Amino acid sequence: MARIVPTDWRALQATGAAQRELETLEVLECGLPEELTVLHGVHWTRVDRGTAVFGEIDFVVVSPSARILLIEQKSGFLAETPEGLVKKYSGRERPVALQLDRTLDALRARLAPVVQAEAVAIDYLLYCPDYTVKQPGSAGLPPERIVDERSRMRLCARILEVLPGA
Numbered sequence: 108m109a110r111i112v113p114t115d116w117r118a119l120q121a122t123g124a125a126q127r128e129l130e131t132l133e134v135l136e137c138g139l140p141e142e143l144t145v146l147h148g149v150h151w152t153r154v155d156r157g158t159a160v161f162g163e164i165d166f167v168v169v170s171p172s173a174r175i176l177l178i179e180q181k182s183g184f185l186a187e188t189p190e191g192l193v194k195k196y197s198g199r200e201r202p203v204a205l206q207l208d209r210t211l212d213a214l215r216a217r218l219a220p221v222v223q224a225e226a227v228a229i230d231y232l233l234y235c236p237d238y239t240v241k242q243p244g245s246a247g248l249p250p251e252r253i254v255d256e257r258s259r260m261r262l263c264a265r266i267l268e269v270l271p272g273a
Contacts, residue, residue, distance in 0.1 A: 109139035109168075112146045127182040127236060128165055131262075135166065138263030143270070144169045151213045164210045165234075170270045177214070177231040178266075179207055185238045191247020192233075192240065204247035207231055230269050234262060 135145050146167040166178035186193045193200040218227050235255045243250035254262050
């Protein structure tokens with residue numbers, strides 16, 4: 108069983124997309140080996156040209172060799188547009204690939220001073236447990252980085268493929 112942080116996640120009460128994330132935590136805890144740590148709901152901030160930029164990633168999986176896998180979960184319906192996959196929030200469409208890129212850039216920027224010249228292996232997956240991506244090649248992300256409704260039963264196997272030696 109993987110280690111989940113925060114440890115009191117089972118006591119949380121949630122509905123909707125938050126409930127789906129708790130269900131995913133259970134899948135990850137039971138389906139991943141104990142040497143992996145899964146951080147849930149990781150928030151980040153950074154300053155960009157004098158303005159605070161912030162975001163959140165649903166899951167961060169860390170291996171003993173310090174490889175990092177970011178997993179963005181999008182529950183419910185997504186739209187496939189000419190710009191790629193988008194999720195609608197309060198009537199506004201947000202590109203999924205852009206959100207992942209921002210998070211990857213922010214994490215790399217935050218880790219750079221800590222690791223200095225060391226390379227940090229950071230990878231990502233998009234997890235859509237309720238949606239089947241119809242045109243994976245035009246989703247704005249490489250198809251091999253998408254785990255959708257068709258392949259959701261393979262989420263843990265896919266994580267282990269991306270984090271070799273975990």
